[in-house]
Amino acid sequence: MRPYLNILFLALAILLAACSGEDHQHAAGATEYTCPMHPQIVQNEPGTCPICAMDLVPKTVHGEGVEITEDLAFLLKPTNSAVVSNIATTKPAQKSVEATVQMDGIITYDPRRVYSVPARVSGRIEKLFVKYNFQPIRKGQKLMEVYSPDLITAQRELLYLVKTSPEDQQLIASSRQKLQYLGASNEQINRLLRTGQESYTFALYSPYDGYVIDLNTAAPAATTGIAAASSGGGMDAMGAGGSATPTAPSAASSSSAGQAIQLREGMYVSVGQPLVQVVNAGQLWAEFNVPAGEMRALSKGTPVKISFPQLPGEHLDGKVDFFQPFFDEGENFAKVRVYLPGDAKQAMVGQLVTAKASVATDPALWVPQAAVLDIGTKTVAFLKVNSVFEPIAVTTGARAGKEIKITSGLKPTDTLATNAQFLVDSESFIKVNK
Known part of the structure; x- marks a missing residue:
């Protein structure tokens, strides 16, 4: 009987152990x-x-x-690549609007009205009537008196032909034309034939109205003989009857149209040397910098309204006339030119101006301007992804009221933060995904 009891107790022990193991495994799997x-x-x-x-x-x-579930995946991202916030959102709107392009620029010379007077003959300046920079001159005003052996010889040749061979009109006309090529005007030649006395000094007259520029703007070199001068933009030559070659200025400063010209009484000049440069400020233009992304919104003839920061309330109406076909080195701005009205009395060369151009845009994505943040090197918006906001690079275009055009980076189905500035307290926070 005892062996059977031992076997029974052993079987009960094994059964109890098995139940305990199942309970433990069930508890471990909870x-x-x-x-x-x-x-x-x-x-x-x-x-x-x-x-x-x-x-x-x-x-x-x-x-x-x-x-790691989908809701917690953003916790593994760097702290500068996502923002957890409960703020207002917006969606890009596909539409066409009347946009405004803002431009900053400067008033410059019209290069067709910048002239230089080159010397037709070599000689010495006996008397100088133009002595300082920005001196106003009128057409026909005497600029200087020059002594030139070549002019004296040409006068004597004409007087000799008139006296000895008055019937040879062809030879006389050739001698008269030679004097004109040397810079003598018809009035000076007629006076020579009327008096019969050659003049040892010839007066040079201005054929243009305007202001003298680039004259004596630097100290003259300590040399004798021919003055150091340079070629520049074009006015007439010795006298009032010669042709002129305009040259374009590159800036609005006093030395922008060319290099400085030094003139002193007693100075010798050589053939072809520029004597005086004159700019006529009756017609000016304004050059504006336009961001590359907004260039497509403009075209030739687009009306612009020019305002003067120094003169509140003053403005001029103009039209885009020319697009510069290249970018300046190191700049991301295109240049456009707007001619100013001839009666623009408030406009002066070198003056900073601003302009607004109103253009009708093609259908595109538009978002509130506050939803876009310019961080210097990029323009970003905060896109909502899985309940968090991630910065994304976008390309912007024209502006219209409180909205801005998005040319790339967003889709109509995207959701982004209405106020991008609210999500960042410094530029170093933003790490844009490429």
Whole structure:
């Protein structure tokens, strides 16, 4: 009887051990929940953390770490690549609007009205009537008196032919034309034939109205003989009857139309040397810088309204006339030219101006200007992805009221923050995904 009891007790012990193992395995397989910020908080059912009130998340099967779900994936990103916030959002609107292009520029010379007087003959300046920079001159005003042996010889040749061969009109006409090529005017030649006495000094007259520029703007070199001068833009030559060659100025300063010209009484000049440069300020133009992204919105003939920061309330109406076909080195701005009205008395060379051009845009994406942030090297917007905001690079165009055109970087279905500035407190925060 005892052996049977031993066997029975052994069987009961094995049965109890098996049940205990199943209960242990069942307990081990139960899901436990913990706090991502406070791992010491563990419980057997979902809930919230008593410390930070965050939702509890399930632990992994092996109890190592927290299971990474889609809702928690953004927590693994760097802190400067996503923003968790509950702010107002907006969507890009596909539409066509009346946009405004803002431009900053400067008033410059019209290169067709910048002239230079080159010397027709070599000689010495006996008397100078133009002595300082920006001196106003009128057409026909005497500029200087020059002594030239070549002019004296040409006068004597004409007087000799008139006296000895008055019937040879062809030879006389050739001698008269030679004097004209040397810079003598018809009035000077007629006076020579009327008096019969050659003049040892010839007066040079201005054929243009305007202001003298680039004259004596630097100290003269300590040399004798021919003055150091340079070629520049074009006015007439010795006298009032010669032709002129205009040259274009590159800036609005006093030395922008060419290099400085030095003139002194007693100075010798050589053939072809520029004597005086004159600019007529009756017709000016304005050159404006336009961001490359807004260039497509403009075309030749686009009306612009020019305003003067120094003169509130003053403005001029003009039209885009010319697009510079290249970019200046190191700049990302295109240049456009606008001719100013001839009666623009408030406009002066070198004056800074602003302009607005109103253009009708093609259908495109438009967003509030506050939704776009310019960080210097890029323009970004904050795109909403899985309940978080990520910075994305965008390309902007024209502006219309409080809206701005998006040329690339967004789709009509995107959702972005209405106020991009609210999501960043410094430029170093933003790390744009490429």
